[in-house]
Every structure is written in structure tokens, then in C-alpha cells.
Amino acid sequence: MFKLWATIVKDSRILWRDGVGLALMFVMPIVLVIVITDIQNSTFQLINKNKLPVLVCNRDTGTSGKQLVEAINKIGMFSISELPRGQDEKMIADSMKKTDALMAVIIPVDFTRKVMAKSKTTAGKALTSFGLQADSAQKDLGDVSPLTLYYNPVLQESLRLSVKGALQSALQLVESRQTLRTLYFDINEKPLPSKLEGEMLNNKAVINDLPVSVNGSLKPPNAAQHNVPSWTIFAMFFVIMSLGGSIVREKTSGSFIRLKTLPTNYLVGMLSKQITYVGVTIIQAIVIFSIGIWLFPLINLPGLNLPQDVFGLFVVTVLSGWCAVSYAIMVGVFAETHQQSNGFGAISIVILAAIGGLMVPTFTMDTSLKAIANVSPMHLCLQAYYGLFLENGKLGNVIGYLIPLVGITLGFQLIAIWGLKRKNLI
């Protein structure tokens, strides 16, 4: 026990003096978690509070064009700037650059005429199907001319599609209103009362979106609940930069030779490194969670809410840290140089994070990649954390992720021991 304690003290002292390693393990993930949460939160605010800047060039002189601009405005997610109707495509592109608008909508010249004609055709068909006489003089002028949506290529496809959907619903509102007015007039020979029009068009069923949780809590998760666990796991696996290098240094420097000539098994050294660095990963989690709870609200970011099952949170943290440390030891055992350990370590962590769903959710991945993600260590850590943070689950609810995680960890350990034996190091 004294040997193990002396080794833990030695490893802790070396770690404490490794300023670069400490910075990589603590400062880098803290910066990441703040920046990524801020970016995700800003995206949310952009749509819900700050509004997306959009230019509108209404080339139509009729009422439908104006109604469409009003309908787009009413959606609530756009900040509209109207352009003079005479602007051509090049001038609109220049205006987008000048105003930092990400999109521009062009309403065609004949928009009202086409909407009117379309509504008369549709109303006529409806009257005929009701057994009433329709206005036979009305010609079908074809579909309503398409709106043109210019967008900055930096705009992500998902955001562009959601904007397109919103514009589509505004367009549909204008068309429906006109069809309804025409139909009412043809039947009653007087205009549609505005009160009735409002009730018919605006009385839509509301969608309630509720998060699914284990304990029935309806508190919606925020950007902090998503990001803090993800980047805590990333930070834990980044111990490879210090631990992997430390093992390589020990192997390549003479210190390892002397250790082999002493009456103590090197497995004591490996156990010490695990205890020391799992301790580091627990401290990382405490620091990052604390930042989420106390610092985030001070910098206008949503605060982190800890899960109800704090013991479960501790167990998930320890097992995630143990997996990260075991991976670092395995890489350190096989790496021949410090550069190999750091280079491979850093790149492999980024790849594991991508596969594990830390950067892009795994539900967006294709089937084969999803299958790999389901057995990747970071994904299992993340799912266990999400079970606690997002679904308010308890340890029992996430045990299904922890059992394979322990299996993978033991696999890393066995490979590391095999590597040590193969290299005649134990």
C-alpha cells in the first residue's frame, strides 16, 4: 500500500508540474464548453429573439404582394428590410452584402394577378363540385409564379429549409385568404366579413412540444444541458495529452529501466496512474459542472441544472473517467514517441467525439455509422449523462450504457497489459 501511495504522490507531483498538460486538460475544455454553448444559444436566440435579417423586394404592385410581406412579418422570426421594387438580382446581392442579410425574398411582378386568377379557378372548381354555377369566363392562368429566395451560402441547410417552410406557410396563407374571399363573394355576392375571415384563417390548433423525461418533469432542456456533459466527456478523454505522454516519457527515459530492476511490479505504477488521472477527470467534471451552474448565468447563458440522482452522476463520471484513462494508457503503452502519443491521441479523440455524437447527434448519422457510434465509448458516456441530465433519469435508467462502457474499459486495460508484456515491460 505504501508503494502505491508513494507512486500516486510521485504521479501527482509530476502532473502538477506539467503546466501544458494541465492547461490542455482544464483550460481548453472550459473554453470549448463556454464557446460552444454560447454559439448554440446564439443560434436559438437568432431565431427566437434576435430575428433573422431578411431583405424583401416586392416587385408586385397589387394587394397580395403586400399581404405576403405582412404574413412573413407576422411569423416573428424575421427582421424585414424592404428593397425598392426596381432592383435587379445583382443589386439585391450587393444589398445582402452591405446589410449582412443572410436571405432575400423576391415577390414577382404578376404575383397578385396570378394569386387572384388561381383563387378564382379554385373557387370555380369548388362551386362546381358543390353543384353551384361557377364563373365560366375565368381562365386558368396556371400556378402562382414562384417566389425567389436568395441565400448566403454560409447559411446551414437545416436553417434554410426551416426558413423556406416558414415562407411557404406565409404564401399558403395569402393564397387561402384570396380563395376564401372569392368563394364567399361568388356565393353571397358580398365581401367576406373580416371577423369570419380571421376565425377561418387564424383559428389553428396549437402544438405543445414537451420533453420526454423519466420522472415526468416538463422542464425543457437548454443548451447548457446538452453541451456541458458533451464537453466534459471530451475533456476527460483529453487526459491522453498528459497521461499518454507521461507513459511514453517513462518508457523512453531511463526511469523505466530502473523501475524494472526493483522488487515491485510495474502494474503498481499503472494502478497509480489510473487512480491519479481518474481523480483528475473527477476534478475536471466538478470544475466544468460548476462553471455551467454558476458562471453561465453570469454571462447570459442558460445555467446547468444538475440531475436529481447525484450519486448516479458520480458513478457515470467515475466510469467515464476510468474509460478515458484506460484509453490513454493503452495509447501510451503502444506509442514509441511523445509525438506519436500526442498526435494519435488528439486526432483519435476528435474522431471518437465525432463518432460518439459529441459534435453531431448520432440520430443524423447513416445506419453503418450509427452502429459504430452505439459501441463507441464516448457515445456510451454521453448517453449515460443525457439519461441523467436531459431525461432526469436515475442510475438504474442508464445502467444499460454503463455495462458496455465498463466492458470497453476492461478491453482497453487488457490490450495495455498485453502491450506491456509484448514489449517485455512487465
Added chain:
Amino acid sequence: MEINDQLAVNISNLGFHYQGNDGVVFSGLNLQVKKGERFGLFGPNGAGKTTLLSLMTGLLSPAEGSIQLLGMDVHKHHNAVNKLFGFVPQDFSFYQELSPVENMEFYGAWAGLNKQQIKTKTDELLHILGLENVRDKQVEKFSGGMKRRVNLAIGVMHNPAILILDEPTVGVDVQTRYAIINYLIELNNNGTTLIYTSHQLSEAQGLCNETALIDDGKIVAHGHIDTLLTEHKQDSLEHLFLELTGKEYRNDV
């Protein structure tokens, strides 16, 4: 095998070659070192000195034959044998991020000493080797000579019966060499058997009483230094070395 309780080291019929390398390093090598000797093992680069020390300390395993330290087979009784000898490798074998005291606390624990024994031995060795005033400073800032003394101090912490030293004075100034050699003689006077390699043959001639010259994995001379010098009509170990191993360059790849 017959156990001779007068022998510190007994190597018999040793065979060894590196994996993936066709060349045989040792074949049928025999060597005995008596207890209490100051034994020097010399040879040109690539002769097999460091390999032989690695086999004696259990860092490498022989393909055939056996190596005994104080009657115990190095490879069969690895942990027990490791308590009997101390090893001072040619490389700085400690943690440069730590101070001498911190290194000695760690290596002392791994050598099987308790907290009190470590403290006593650390104070004693740092005093003897002139490192008291830098005991808490990080070793990486030390000069080469100071690092050599730390290297030696760690190797003798557990009072080993046999001390194996691979070029312990390489790259040090005259003062440090003088201090190290004097301390080794003092250790030997107190009963420690020294097994020593070096290319500093004038230094070795002053330290060692018994020697073996090794070349191309074979022992080309073995005996008391004075006897060998007389037999070969040479006035120094260096001249004897050149006579037995030649003057050609040795490229150790």
C-alpha cells in the same frame, strides 16, 4: 547447479541473441565474480557489456544457460534477486521533474524501504554526495555531474549487496568523478560487491581489482588486473585493452 556461496555473480553457459537479429551476442559464456570484489567489465563499443549487464539485472532474458546473483537465479527469482542488487544505468534513470528527495522517496518505496528508512538514507546519501543544498530543487535544472550523483544515490538507497554500474562517471568533471569513485570504494570497503563498466580505463585501473575484457560477445581476458598486466607485459589497462581488442574503429549499429 552447484551453488558457490563465495560468488556474487555466477554466469554459466550463457546464450543470447536479440529477436529479429541473426547475430549471436553470447554463446556458452561463463563468468564468475567473487563477493566483495571491485569487478570491471571492459570492451569496445558493441562488445556486449551493456547487454551482459541487462541480462544480469533481469532486463533481458537469456536464450540458454543461467545467471545467478548470490546463488539465486535472476530469472527464476526475479523479485527476490531485485532486492539484492542496485543498478546505476548509464542513462539518467529518474524523474527529472522531481527533486532528489522526491525521487528518493519514490524509488525507496519501490525498493521496499519504509518511510523512516527512506528519510534516514536520503539524508545520509545527499550529505555524502554533496546534494544537501539542492535537495528540494527540480533535477532537470542540475548539471550533468549533479545528475550522475543523484543517479548513484538512488541506486544505493536500499544498501544492495551487489552494485551494478554502467559507466557511472561518463561526462562528469574531475571533482565529481573523484567523489563518485571514493564513495564506491567506501561502499566496497563496507562489503558491497561492485560490477562496473567504463571506457575510462585509467579510472577503472584505480578502482577495480578484478577485470574481464569482453569483445564480440567473448571474454578475451579475465583475472586480477596486476596479473593480467604482468602476463601481457603491459604497463596500463589501456595498453592491455588495445593489445587484446585491436586498434580498429568499432561501429556499433
